[in-house]
Amino acid sequence: MRQQEDLEYADEPKKRGRHRSLEAKTAILKATLQLLERESLRKVTADAIARRAGVSKATIYKWWPNKSMVALDAYLAGTTERVAMPNTGSAQEDFTQQLKSLTAFYTSTLGRLFCQFIAEGQSDAAFLASFRERFLYARRDAAKIMWRRGVDRGEIRSAVDGDIVLDMIYGPIVFRLLAGHGSLSDSESEAIVETVFAGLRRLDYQRPAKNKTIGHIVKRRRAHL
Amino acid sequence: MRQQEDLEYADEPKKRGRHRSLEAKTAILKATLQLLERESLRKVTADAIARRAGVSKATIYKWWPNKSMVALDAYLAGTTERVAMPNTGSAQEDFTQQLKSLTAFYTSTLGRLFCQFIAEGQSDAAFLASFRERFLYARRDAAKIMWRRGVDRGEIRSAVDGDIVLDMIYGPIVFRLLAGHGSLSDSESEAIVETVFAGLRRLDYQRPAKNKTIGHIVKRRRAHL
Amino acid sequence: MRQQEDLEYADEPKKRGRHRSLEAKTAILKATLQLLERESLRKVTADAIARRAGVSKATIYKWWPNKSMVALDAYLAGTTERVAMPNTGSAQEDFTQQLKSLTAFYTSTLGRLFCQFIAEGQSDAAFLASFRERFLYARRDAAKIMWRRGVDRGEIRSAVDGDIVLDMIYGPIVFRLLAGHGSLSDSESEAIVETVFAGLRRLDYQRPAKNKTIGHIVKRRRAHL
Amino acid sequence: MRQQEDLEYADEPKKRGRHRSLEAKTAILKATLQLLERESLRKVTADAIARRAGVSKATIYKWWPNKSMVALDAYLAGTTERVAMPNTGSAQEDFTQQLKSLTAFYTSTLGRLFCQFIAEGQSDAAFLASFRERFLYARRDAAKIMWRRGVDRGEIRSAVDGDIVLDMIYGPIVFRLLAGHGSLSDSESEAIVETVFAGLRRLDYQRPAKNKTIGHIVKRRRAHL
DNA sequence: GTATAACCGAGACGGTACGTCCAGTCTTCGG
DNA sequence: CCGAAGACTGGACGTACCGTCTCGGTTATAC
Structure with missing residues (x-):
C-alpha cells in the first residue's frame, strides 16, 4: 500500500x-x-x-x-477513460463512434458511477455543481470540438446551438442509463445519431393550412413524458 | 405496488x-x-x-x-398532473406545447420528485423497475399517441422507432433536469423540438469521398460526453 | 382467573x-x-x-x-405433577423424598416454568398475587400436612412456625433454582433437610459471657448476602 | 463484564x-x-x-x-450498600443482625433490583451468570466469613457445608422477597436464624423402629411445594 | 321462524422499544 | 505538529411484540 x-x-x-x-x-x-x-x-x-x-x-x-x-x-x-474521440472526417461518424464507446463504458461497473453521481447530486446541490464543473463540462468541451468540426465543414447546420446538439445526442443515452428503459446497444447509438442528423420530419410533407387551435389543457393523470 | x-x-x-x-x-x-x-x-x-x-x-x-x-x-x-396533452393538428406543435408544460411542472417543487425517484432508483433496482412500470411507461404511452398521429398524418418519418423519438425529445430535458446544466425555458423546449424535427444535417452538404479511416482510440482522461 | x-x-x-x-x-x-x-x-x-x-x-x-x-x-x-407426597412415618424422610422429587421436576423443561412465573411476577404484581394464590399456596398447604404430622408425632418442635419451616426447607432450593449457584442433586436435598432438622448449633458449645457489643454498621460495598 | x-x-x-x-x-x-x-x-x-x-x-x-x-x-x-457485616462474638447474632439489615435494604426501592436481576436472569443465561459472578459470590464470600468465625469458635457444627448454611439462612428471605408470601420483618429474620441454628428436631423425640415403607408416589395435581 | 345477543377467526392497527448502522466530529497519543 | 486510531453524537432504520380494534360469519337463546 x-x-x-x-x-x-x-x-x-x-x-x-x-x-x-x-x-x-x-x-x-x-x-x-x-x-x-x-x-x-x-x-x-x-x-x-x-x-x-x-x-x-x-x-x-x-x-x-x-x-x-x-x-x-x-x-x-484514477480513471483513465478509454473513450473514442474520433476524427473521421464526418461529424456523424464521429458522434456515432463516440456514442458507442461511451455507452460501452457507462454500462461498465465503474462507468455506472456516472449515474450514481447524478443520483447523489439530486440531494446535494453543491456536489452536483462540482460534478458539472469538473466532470460534465470537461467532457462536453471535448465533444464540442467534434460538433464544431462538423459545422466548419458545412455538415451541420450552424443555426443550431451547440449545447442543444450535445443534449440531443447524449440526452437519450443518459435517460436510458438512468431510467433503464430502452436498450443501449451499438445499433441504438447509430440510430440515435442518424435520427438526430436526419431529423424526424418527412421532407415531402405538406403542412396543411395553419390550425391555430391550441391544444386544450387536459386535466388528466399521468399523461405526459 | x-x-x-x-x-x-x-x-x-x-x-x-x-x-x-x-x-x-x-x-x-x-x-x-x-x-x-x-x-x-x-x-x-x-x-x-x-x-x-x-x-x-x-x-x-x-x-x-x-x-x-x-x-x-x-x-x-395524489398528483393530478396539469400537463398538456395537446392535439393541434401538428405533431411538432403538440410536442412543443407538451414539452413546455412538462418542463414547467418538473421544475416545480413536486415535479422535482421525478429527479429524486430517478436518483433513488440508482441504488434500488426494484424501485427503479417499479418506477418505470408505473410512472414512466404510462407517460410514454400517452406521448406515443402524439407521435403516432404525426406518423399517420405523414408528418413524421415512419422509419424512426417511436422510443427513439421520445428519448430524443425528452432525453435532453431529463438530462438538464438531472445535471442542472442548460436552461429549461420555453424557448429551449421550442428549439429542441424544432431541431429534433429538422435534424442537424445541412441539406446542401456534399459528403466527400468515403473516408474509411476509423477514429483512433485515444487514451486520454475525461474525454467524452 | x-x-x-x-x-x-x-x-x-x-x-x-x-x-x-x-x-x-x-x-x-x-x-x-x-x-x-x-x-x-x-x-x-x-x-x-x-x-x-x-x-x-x-x-x-x-x-x-x-x-x-x-x-x-x-x-x-395441564400439568399433572409427578411429585411425591410421601408418608413414611418420619417427617424428615417425608420432606427429603419430597424435596428430591420436587427438585427433579423443577429442573425439567416444564418445571422451569416455576422460575419464569416468579420472574414474570417481578414486573407484574397482579400476576404474582395470582401465582401465589393458585400455585404456591396450594402446594404449601399440601406440604404443611407433612409438617403437621411431624409436629403431632412429636418429631418437630411445635414452637416453630409452619411457614418458616417450609421456607427453610424450600427456600434454599428455590434460591438455587433461580440464581443457579449450587447444585440440585439428591444428596443436596438430603443434606438440606438433615441440616434443617438438626440445626447448625454445636450442642456442646458453651456460650461465653454475653457480649453486648453490637456489630458496628460497616459502610462497605457488596458485603452481604 | x-x-x-x-x-x-x-x-x-x-x-x-x-x-x-x-x-x-x-x-x-x-x-x-x-x-x-x-x-x-x-x-x-x-x-x-x-x-x-x-x-x-x-x-x-x-x-x-x-x-x-x-x-x-x-x-x-453506584450502590454503597449499607448492610451490616457485624462481628458480635456470636455467629447467630451476627447472622441475625445481618439478615435484618439485608432485609431492610432489599425491600427498599433500589434493593428491589435484586429481584429484578434474578427475574431478568431467568430469560438470559449469560446475564444470570454475570450476576452470580459479580454480585452474588462477592456477597456470599463476605457472609462466609461470619460462618467461619462461628465454626472456628466451636459455635457451628463443622460438618455442615458452608453453602448450605448460607442458602438456609438467605434462601427463605430470598424466596419471600421473590414470591411475596410471608413477611420480612425483623422478628421473622430473628426467628429464621434461631430456627436454623436450633433445628426443627425435638431433641427428646424417640424415633420409632425403622419404617422402610417408601412413600408411594402419588399422581396428583398441584401437590408439592 | 326470526330476531338478538354473544361469540369466534382473521388480521389490521397504534404504540413502544429494540438493537443496528452510518455520517461526520472530536480526542488522544505516537512518531 | 500531523495523522492513525478509534470513541463519540445524532438520528434513521426496519423489526418485533403487545394488546386493541374491526370485520364477516357463526351459534345459541328468547320471543
Whole structure:
C-alpha cells in the first residue's frame, strides 16, 4: 500500500515528515475506487475507505467535505477513460463512434458511477455543481470540438446551438442509463445519431393550412413524458 | 405496488378479518406528499410520515417495503398532473406545447420528485423497475399517441422507432433536469423540438469521398460526453 | 382467573347468545403448554399461541388479561405433577423424598416454568398475587400436612412456625433454582433437610459471657448476602 | 463484564486513539441508577438512559450488550450498600443482625433490583451468570466469613457445608422477597436464624423402629411445594 | 321462524422499544 | 505538529411484540 512512496521521491520538496499526507491522499483515492468497483456509492462507507486506505477517517474529512466528493475525486484522478474521440472526417461518424464507446463504458461497473453521481447530486446541490464543473463540462468541451468540426465543414447546420446538439445526442443515452428503459446497444447509438442528423420530419410533407387551435389543457393523470 | 389488489377489489368476496384501513392508507399518502413538498425524499423519514399521518410506523412497513415506494404511490395517487396533452393538428406543435408544460411542472417543487425517484432508483433496482412500470411507461404511452398521429398524418418519418423519438425529445430535458446544466425555458423546449424535427444535417452538404479511416482510440482522461 | 365463572355455571340461567367455546379454551391452553416446553415464557408470543391453537388473538385476550396468565392457567390445568407426597412415618424422610422429587421436576423443561412465573411476577404484581394464590399456596398447604404430622408425632418442635419451616426447607432450593449457584442433586436435598432438622448449633458449645457489643454498621460495598 | 479491562488499566501502556470517555460511562451508570430508583428494570428503556445521560444510544450498546448489564454495572458501581457485616462474638447474632439489615435494604426501592436481576436472569443465561459472578459470590464470600468465625469458635457444627448454611439462612428471605408470601420483618429474620441454628428436631423425640415403607408416589395435581 | 345477543377467526392497527448502522466530529497519543 | 486510531453524537432504520380494534360469519337463546 505504501509502495508508491518510492516513485514520488523524485521531485518531492523535502519537508520534515510532510510527504505523508500526499501518500494518504493517494491511498484514499485508490481505496475508494477499488471499493466503488464492487459496491455502489451508497453502500461504500467512509469507514470502509479509511480502513482500506490505512488512513484515519478524520484525514478523509480533513480534505473532503463528504464521501461523494472523495468518490468524484477518485474517479477523476484514477480513471483513465478509454473513450473514442474520433476524427473521421464526418461529424456523424464521429458522434456515432463516440456514442458507442461511451455507452460501452457507462454500462461498465465503474462507468455506472456516472449515474450514481447524478443520483447523489439530486440531494446535494453543491456536489452536483462540482460534478458539472469538473466532470460534465470537461467532457462536453471535448465533444464540442467534434460538433464544431462538423459545422466548419458545412455538415451541420450552424443555426443550431451547440449545447442543444450535445443534449440531443447524449440526452437519450443518459435517460436510458438512468431510467433503464430502452436498450443501449451499438445499433441504438447509430440510430440515435442518424435520427438526430436526419431529423424526424418527412421532407415531402405538406403542412396543411395553419390550425391555430391550441391544444386544450387536459386535466388528466399521468399523461405526459 | 399493490395495484393488482386494487383491481381485485371489484368483485372480490369480502376478505375475512379486519380490512385494510383506507383511512390509514390515505393519511399516509397524503402526509407523504405534504412532506415531500417541503423536503427532499432523502430527508423525509418514515417516522415523520407516520407521525404526520397519525399512523404507526409498522403500518407503513406492512404495506410498503420502504419509503421510496410510499413516495411513488403518494405521487401517483395524489398528483393530478396539469400537463398538456395537446392535439393541434401538428405533431411538432403538440410536442412543443407538451414539452413546455412538462418542463414547467418538473421544475416545480413536486415535479422535482421525478429527479429524486430517478436518483433513488440508482441504488434500488426494484424501485427503479417499479418506477418505470408505473410512472414512466404510462407517460410514454400517452406521448406515443402524439407521435403516432404525426406518423399517420405523414408528418413524421415512419422509419424512426417511436422510443427513439421520445428519448430524443425528452432525453435532453431529463438530462438538464438531472445535471442542472442548460436552461429549461420555453424557448429551449421550442428549439429542441424544432431541431429534433429538422435534424442537424445541412441539406446542401456534399459528403466527400468515403473516408474509411476509423477514429483512433485515444487514451486520454475525461474525454467524452 | 375466571375460575369463579365456572363455579357459577351450575345454576346460572343460561345466557343469551353463543356460549364460550370450550374447544377454543382447551386449544389455547394446550398450545401454550406445548410452546412452553420449547421456549421460555418471554419468547412465546401471543401470536404464536393463537396460531398454534387455531384461534384468534382476540379470543385469548377476551378471557385472559395477558400472556402470563394464560401460561399460568395452562400450567395448572395441564400439568399433572409427578411429585411425591410421601408418608413414611418420619417427617424428615417425608420432606427429603419430597424435596428430591420436587427438585427433579423443577429442573425439567416444564418445571422451569416455576422460575419464569416468579420472574414474570417481578414486573407484574397482579400476576404474582395470582401465582401465589393458585400455585404456591396450594402446594404449601399440601406440604404443611407433612409438617403437621411431624409436629403431632412429636418429631418437630411445635414452637416453630409452619411457614418458616417450609421456607427453610424450600427456600434454599428455590434460591438455587433461580440464581443457579449450587447444585440440585439428591444428596443436596438430603443434606438440606438433615441440616434443617438438626440445626447448625454445636450442642456442646458453651456460650461465653454475653457480649453486648453490637456489630458496628460497616459502610462497605457488596458485603452481604 | 469488562472487569478484566479495568484490571489491566493499571500498568497498561496507554492505548492508541481516543480513550473511552469516563464521563460518558459515569453518566450512563448514574442515569441508569436514577431511573431505576423510579421505574422497574423492564420499564427503563435504553433510550431513556441515553437521553438522561446525554449520551448516544450507540455508546451504550458499544460497551454493554443490553440494558440489564448496564443496570448490573450501575448497581455494583453506584450502590454503597449499607448492610451490616457485624462481628458480635456470636455467629447467630451476627447472622441475625445481618439478615435484618439485608432485609431492610432489599425491600427498599433500589434493593428491589435484586429481584429484578434474578427475574431478568431467568430469560438470559449469560446475564444470570454475570450476576452470580459479580454480585452474588462477592456477597456470599463476605457472609462466609461470619460462618467461619462461628465454626472456628466451636459455635457451628463443622460438618455442615458452608453453602448450605448460607442458602438456609438467605434462601427463605430470598424466596419471600421473590414470591411475596410471608413477611420480612425483623422478628421473622430473628426467628429464621434461631430456627436454623436450633433445628426443627425435638431433641427428646424417640424415633420409632425403622419404617422402610417408601412413600408411594402419588399422581396428583398441584401437590408439592 | 326470526330476531338478538354473544361469540369466534382473521388480521389490521397504534404504540413502544429494540438493537443496528452510518455520517461526520472530536480526542488522544505516537512518531 | 500531523495523522492513525478509534470513541463519540445524532438520528434513521426496519423489526418485533403487545394488546386493541374491526370485520364477516357463526351459534345459541328468547320471543
